[in-house]
Every structure is written in C-alpha cells, then in structure tokens.
Amino acid sequence: MADVQGDESRNDGKRTMGSMGGERSMGGAFLEAAMDEARLAKKSRQAMLEHVGSGKYSAEDFARADPGDWKHTTSRDDFTAAEVQIGKRCHGFHLELLRHQGPTPVSSHYVLTHYDVPVLDPATHAVQVRGHVHRELELTLSSVRRRESITTPVLMACAGIGRSQQQKRFWTHAPWGPDAIGCALWTGCSLADLLREVGVREGAKKVIFTGADKGVEGNRVQHFQRCLSIEEAMKGHVLVCWAMNGEDLSPAHGAPIRLIVPGWYGMASVKWLTSIEVTADASWWGYQMDAYSFKRTAEDPNAVPLTQLAVRALMAPPGFPDFVSRTRVVPPGVQEIVGKAWAGAAGLDRVEFSSDNGETWERAELEEKNGPFGWAAWKAKWNALEGETAVLCCRAFDCQGRGQDRLGTEIFNYASFGCTQPQQVYCRVDARIDTPGADIDLTSEQKAAKTALLQESGLSVEHAQALYQAPGSQ
Numbered sequence: 075m076a077d078v079q080g081d082e083s084r085n086d087g088k089r090t091m092g093s094m095g096g097e098r099s100m101g102g103a104f105l106e107a108a109m110d111e112a113r114l115a116k117k118s119r120q121a122m123l124e125h126v127g128s129g130k131y132s133a134e135d136f137a138r139a140d141p142g143d144w145k146h147t148t149s150r151d152d153f154t155a156a157e158v159q160i161g162k163r164c165h166g167f168h169l170e171l172l173r174h175q176g177p178t179p180v181s182s183h184y185v186l187t188h189y190d191v192p193v194l195d196p197a198t199h200a201v202q203v204r205g206h207v208h209r210e211l212e213l214t215l216s217s218v219r220r221r222e223s224i225t226t227p228v229l230m231a232c233a234g235i236g237r238s239q240q241q242k243r244f245w246t247h248a249p250w251g252p253d254a255i256g257c258a259l260w261t262g263c264s265l266a267d268l269l270r271e272v273g274v275r276e277g278a279k280k281v282i283f284t285g286a287d288k289g290v291e292g293n294r295v296q297h298f299q300r301c302l303s304i305e306e307a308m309k310g311h312v313l314v315c316w317a318m319n320g321e322d323l324s325p326a327h328g329a330p331i332r333l334i335v336p337g338w339y340g341m342a343s344v345k346w347l348t349s350i351e352v353t354a355d356a357s358w359w360g361y362q363m364d365a366y367s368f369k370r371t372a373e374d375p376n377a378v379p380l381t382q383l384a385v386r387a388l389m390a391p392p393g394f395p396d397f398v399s400r401t402r403v404v405p406p407g408v409q410e411i412v413g414k415a416w417a418g419a420a421g422l423d424r425v426e427f428s429s430d431n432g433e434t435w436e437r438a439e440l441e442e443k444n445g446p447f448g449w450a451a452w453k454a455k456w457n458a459l460e461g462e463t464a465v466l467c468c469r470a471f472d473c474q475g476r477g478q479d480r481l482g483t484e485i486f487n488y489a490s491f492g493c494t495q496p497q498q499v500y501c502r503v504d505a506r507i508d509t510p511g512a513d514i515d516l517t518s519e520q521k522a523a524k525t526a527l528l529q530e531s532g533l534s535v536e537h538a539q540a541l542y543q544a545p546g547s548q
C-alpha cells in the first residue's frame with residue numbers, strides 16, 4: 075500500500091495492557107469490550123483506506139468532482155480568520171506535557187467545542203434516560219455519583235488531529251496539528267449497567283446522546299447529538315462520566331455529566347448530557363454522525379463513519395523553543411527523546427524514531443500501556459551534533475498490524491479527518507542555548523513563517539514545511 079508505512083496483516087497477540095485503578099473491578103465486560111474494540115480498530119482503518127486512501131481517492135479527484143470548490147486551501151500560511159478563531163477556542167494539548175508522568179492535567183488536555191460552553195447548575199441538572207425502555211430515569215450528579223464507578227485513563231483525540239499536515243484541508247475547521255489529544259483519568263458509571271437498570275425494550279436499535287449545547291451547523295439548528303448502536307452501548311466499556319482526574323468535570327470538558335467512549339475519536343464522547351434516549355428507529359443518523367465520516371465529497375453516499383482511533387506516536391519536543399518561530403534549540407550531545415504512543419483499544423507493537431525527517435528509523439524503547447484505552451511511554455536516543463538542523467519524527471505500529479500514514483501523503487477526505495502523518499519536530503543544535511544572554515539568530519526561521527518571505531529566509535521547503543505545516547514543534 076502506497077499510503078501507509080507498515081500496515082501489515084499480523085496479529086502476534088502481544089498486547090500491552092497496564093493496571094487499572096478503580097472503585098470497581100473492571101474485569102469482565104470492560105476488558106472483553108476492549109478486546110473486541112481492538113479487533114474492530116483494524117477493520118475501521120481498512121474501511122477508511124478502501125474509501126479514501128491514496129490510490130482510491132485524492133485531492134485531484136475531488137477537484138474533478140467539484141471544480142468550483144472554494145472550501146479547501148493548499149497554502150501553508152493561508153489560515154482563514156474562522157480557523158484562527160476556532161483554533162483559539164479549541165486549544166490543543168501542550169506537547170511538553172508528554173514528559174509528565176500521570177494523567178494529563180485538565181488545563182493541558184485539548185478542548186473541542188462546536189458551539190458555546192453551556193452553563194449548567196450541577197445541583198439541579200438531570201440527564202433524562204428515556205425512550206424505548208421499561209422505566210425512565212433521571213440522573214442527577216448526586217445520583218450518578220452513588221452508582222458503582224470505573225476510573226480509567228482514556229486517550230482522547232479529535233477526529234481532526236493532524237489536519238494542518240494535510241495539503242488540502244477544510245477551511246472552516248480547527249487547524250489541528252498532532253496536538254488534539256489528552257490522556258486524562260475519567261470516572262463514570264457503566265452505560266451498559268444504566269441501560270440494564272432502565273430495562274431496554276425489545277426492538278431497541280440505537281441510543282441517542284444529546285448535549286445541552288445548541289447552535290447552527292450545516293444551516294440546521296441543532297443540539298450536539300450522536301448515537302451508538304445498542305450493541306455498542308451495551309458492550310460495557312462506555313462510561314457516563316462526572317469526574318476528570320478525580321475532580322468534578324470543568325465546564326469546557328462537559329460538566330456536570332458527559333459520555334466517554336474509550337478508544338473512539340472524541341466526537342462520540344458527548345459532553346453536557348441532557349438525555350440518553352433509547353430508540354427503536356434503526357435509521358436514526360443525526361447531523362454529527364454524517365459530519366464525522368470519511369467522505370469523498372460533501373454528499374458522499376458511501377461515507378465511512380469515524381469510529382475507533384488510529385495508531386500514533388508523539389514526542390515531547392526536546393530543547394527550548396524560540397518564542398516566535400517555535401524552532402527547538404537543542405544543546406549538542408546525546409538527547410533522550412521521550413513520548414507517548416496509543417492505538418485506542420489495540421496493543422502497541424513498537425515505536426520508531428527518526429532524526430532525519432523520516433529517511434531512516436530506529437526502534438524506541440516502549441513501556442506498557444497505562445490502561446486498556448490509555449497510552450504507553452517510549453524513549454529513544456538522539457546524538458545532536460553542534461550546528462546541525464534536524465527534523466525529528468516518530469511513528470507507532472500496533473498489534474493489529476496498523477501503522478501510520480507516510481510523511482507527506484494525503485489521506486484526502488472532505489473534512490481532513492484521521493490524519494496520522496508522523497509528527498515533525500524542527501531542531502537547531504546550538505550549545506549557546508545553555509547560556510542565558512547569548513545571542514542565537516533565528517531570523518531565517520521567523521521569516522519562513524510567511525510563504526512570501528521563504529525565499530529570503532534561505533530555509534529549504536522541507537524545513538519550512540516541518541516548522542509550519544505540521545506544528546509538531548510547539
């Protein structure tokens with residue numbers, strides 16, 4: 075396959091699955107669901123590659139299908155005012171926190187919010203559990219807290235992760251780098267237990283989750299709303315959460331009660347829940363189900379819905395940043411590069427590191443995942459030579475045979491979802507970084523921030539791309 079590195083059919087059964095905390099033993103349903111999800115992760119990657127993988131569909135095909143299109147942009151520094159505005163509201167993970175042991179602090183976890191953050195009173199707010207059930211139920215914060223709970227690390231990632239690494243991207247979406255992630259500790263009750271308690275009636279097909287936030291999207295007034303099939307909802311791994319890192323949810327992360335669908339892209343984890351509705355309507359497919367799909371064109375009858383997370387590795391950018399250009403300045407010598415890798419429910423096979431922009435790769439040291447849906451720490455060594463400019467990359471492979479996209483390869487799809495091109499970290503090696511007050515001239519890197527000044531900056535296109543198209547240097 076031209077568009078991927080290392081997607082291969084192997085399943086050596088090796089899983090990295092760490093210990094879990096929790097008020098209740100997570101055995102049984104939770105772990106079984108994780109195994110099933112790991113298997114499905116491979117299927118979802120294959121379905122995506124079949125539909126929009128390179129060779130199957132490209133930006134050129136898109137332009138032929140829609141020659142008058144004005145919704146995509148190819149230019150690196152051509153970010154629209156709308157993208158900047160969304161990018162400010164929906165901030166990314168602070169990549170340096172990949173060095174942090176333990177759960178991602180709330181303030182460094184990414185945020186994605188379509189509309190306004192609703193202000194709900196935790197003392198009075200209630201989630202209506204209703205629809206095609208025997209006994210409807212009102213779930214207040216105090217009643218949900220009294221239920222048996224599970225606490226587990228969950229790696230979350232937005233479907234738009236890496237979007238700005240795509241040559242063509244949807245122009246009104248969050249211009250994410252690889253930073254649309256977080257791995258916090260989530261506490262909640264099992265959705266399956268809750269549904270068993272209300273008694274799902276014969277013929278139930280779907281469970282619809284509605285958020286309190288309201289807005290207009292695709293010219294349609296709506297609450298943020300998503301569904302899961304009854305089978306997905308009953309598997310036992312989906313959580314109705316009220317705590318993040320042991321504290322009440324913050325308003326931006328869904329207070330007082332939200333859903334967490336471990337191992338799926340973030341859109342499934344509906345925040346600010348107002349209702350959980352069981353329906354016998356098998357055809358229910360809300361706007362957000364359609365929007366979060368791998369599509370060839372805006373109206374694609376064969377769109378593939380986004381589900382399980384892809385496999386990915388990220389590194390904490392070494393050294394120190396230049397405020398303006400985000401160039402990393404690294405002292406010479408052997409540097410320990412550390413990072414994290416994840417694959418949703420799947421186990422990790424290996425992580426690889428490159429110090430030459432993906433020309434050659436070496437295997438990193440990989441630890442266990444911190445939970446069935448968490449991430450795993452890794453480290454590698456890089457011998458930084460005084461005076462050199464290096465672009466560092468990393469990539470992961472999972473036990474289901476999945477790998478990441480090749481650098482510079484488009485998995486072109488209408489809303490640029492699911493990109494897994496490796497993170498690139500642009501580094502200049504300079505011993506003076508250890509001397510406060512020393513001068514280091516980064517004018518070239520700063521000029522290269524603007525395509526119009528690229529020539530004058532003297533930076534190669536490859537280096538400018540690494541610095542600015544994939545803002546993995548942060």
Ligand SMILES: Nc1nc2c(c(=O)[nH]1)N[C@H]1C(S)=C(S)[C@@H](COP(=O)(O)O)O[C@H]1N2
Nearest residue numbers: 184185186187188232285298340341344345
């Ligand atoms: N009600 C509601 N739920 C939502 C969203 C939203 O806009 N409204 N955004 C979704 C998307 S696209 C993502 S990636 C995650 C982000 O969760 P976080 O902000 O807690 O990181 O929430 C999901 N749940």
Ligand SMILES: [Mo]
Nearest residue numbers: 232233340341
């Ligand atoms: Mo998202």
